[in-house]
Amino acid sequence: MVVMRLGRRTLLKGGSALAAGAVAMPFIARNGLAADAPIKVGSLLDLSGPIGLSGQSMIKTVQLAVDDINAAGGLLGRKVELINYDTQSNMQLYTQFAQQLALKDKVDVVQAGITSASREAIRPIFDRFKTLYFYNTQYEGGVCDRNTFCTGTTPAQTVSKIVPYAMKNWGKKAYIVAADYNYGQITSKWMTKYTQEAGGSIAAVDFFPLDVTNFSSAISKIQNAGPDVVLSALVGANHVGFYRQWAAADMKGKIPVASSVFGLSNELRTLDQATTEGIVTAYGYYESVNTPQNKTFIEAMSKRFGNDAEISELGSATYEGIMLWAAAVKKAGSVERMKVIEALESKLSIEGPSGTVTMDPATHHTIRNAYLAKAHDRKWDIIDTFPDAPPEDTAAVCDLIKAPNTNKQFVVDVKM
Amino acid sequence: MDLIGLVSFNVLVGIGTLVLITVGLGVIYGMMKIINLAHGEFMMLGAYTTVISVTNGINIWLAMLVIAPLVVGIVGLIVERLLIRFLYGRMIDTMLATWGLSLALIGLMTTIFGNDVRGVPAPVGGFSIGNFGASGYGIVILIVAALTLVGLFCMLRYTRYGLIVRATMQNANMASALGVAPSRIYMSTFALGAALAGLAGGVLAPISGVSPVMGAAFIAKAFITVLGGGAAIITGTGLASMIFGFINEIVSFKSTPVLGEVALLAAAIVMIRILPQGITGRFFKRSI
Missing domain, CATH: 3.40.50.2300 (Response regulator)
Incomplete structure (x- = not known):
């Protein structure tokens, strides 16, 4: 690094060979010792x-x-x-x-x-x-x-498994709720693509900034649209409020929810069962594999490390x-x-x-492998396995x- | 028709929520002119108190309506004794101190309970308005918000303690000359404000993701509502909550939640421009 501070001329005048030698020295020395170094x-x-x-x-x-x-x-x-x-x-x-x-x-x-x-x-x-x-x-x-x-x-390994499952078991009309930044925006596009490929339709796509805590208007809108399934790419602590308010409005039994990120942050262990029960996700790994x-x-x-985090x-x-x-x-x-x-x-x-x-x-x-799983009794029940998903x-x-x-x-x- | 019913109900619940998250801040700011930047963290403490009480087998109603305000009230009392009482009359310094306090509380709770999102189940189920399902818990929020406002009003208007509090806030020196100890009154008012924040946190715990940083999501709205309401705590908070809650909920429903927040902020800017002292700075001046 010292070499960099010298002017170009100084280097040209013959300092270069010397400098190069000085810089190279530690390399030679270190490589000599490298055999048992970690x-x-x-x-x-x-x-x-x-x-x-x-x-x-x-x-x-x-x-x-x-x-x-x-x-x-x-x-x-x-x-x-x-x-x-x-x-x-x-x-x-x-x-x-x-x-x-x-x-x-x-x-x-x-x-x-x-x-x-x-x-x-x-x-x-x-x-x-x-x-x-x-x-x-x-x-x-x-x-x-x-x-x-x-x-x-990546989405081709996970979202592509969630959407066809939802279409087949719950119905063809989906409502997408997603976080308002690049992850949510891109994932919602994948959700839309796979829904259309499965012959389904999208009722609406709603984006929520990460600091939104009150989802009552969103839940009213979803009810008004009457979808067969809600696809969620909501992210972060505040957005957990959606799942809780969804359960509090007794929507759980009426419209099922599938998510592309739910459960990655230990939610099944820390949230109450009434909130998490029945949510479907797909990832490359679950503890129940x-x-x-x-x-x-x-x-x-x-x-x-103990057993407190999933x-x-x-x-x-x-x-x-x-x-x-x-x-x-x-x-x-x-x-x-x-x-x-x-x-x-x-x-x-x-x-x-x-x-x-x-x-x-x-x-x-x-x-x-990609796995599709449903939350049940605060654990992920694997409902389908897709070996060697590319x-x-x-x-x-x-x-x-x-x-x-x-x-x-x-x-x-x-x-x- | 059913949809109008559902949306109206949501508007009412939105207003109730705003009243709850604002009233504790309103008490501390309106009466003591202290800007409590740790208000959101007091709410967070209330929510954690509720979650932890419930996981330890305590009845949820007891946990959120009694234990949460009590615990946070005591925390407020300690904070006032150790920190705030040295800073009366120094607004900027109290802002800095309470901001530091909020960071410390977030750090403390993260260290103890981790960065997880926690929750408790809502104690009441849903009910239906025509074809639509609505959250029965919304009714709980409405009732608690209404009772809080009524209770606060009765206390300030009809009790001897309320009279002393109002006198101290109007003119501390005169009240002191008449035999009141202003420092006691300040202490209890701060604890009361903290307890109300704890109550809000406790009541909102079943429908929020409870995490150490949850306070940040509420604090901006609470401040806007307090400033929009003006000096009279109950009338001001109530009226400003109604206006902002209505605008936010209706615009969110008609367009997107982003525009709902924008509309709320735009309404606040217009209102502060027209009524710099808040609603009660011009109207209902003699109210509480």
């Missing part, structure tokens, strides 16, 4: 602030994954070390800590980001400094970047993201970025808590095999 995994998650609830559940599985790898003898005979920073729901800290992880800590992989905004803040940084990056949250889809791997579900891997995973989690897709996809990376390192026999990327692109597959998770080489998203939405716009230099998030154009 492999470093970087993590950036919001552990406090408004997004903190999600981050708290994710960091637990990060720690468990690192411990599990070390308990199995580490990777390539080296220990794995976790370096984690709390980004405090603050975008500025994301960029700051991302640079720190890439330049100062020189981590071998980063598992980071919760909101789409945070991912788009740090993704270019890891591209620039050539640091492998995993994003493990369910999101709206469309990221296409050879350096980035997304392990969470019946596999031996999942049993071991849940036991290990409750042994280490594990959601956020937690399992984070665990699987780290395990996919670990499998790729083993396969490549190296932590070098390009070698690991190539290993991941070989249709690499692991058995995670949610089932078989396969990295799709074309999109860098995962082919994973990330069709991202696949429609992104092909990293044909165009490996693509680097952007496509806004998936939802055709209606």
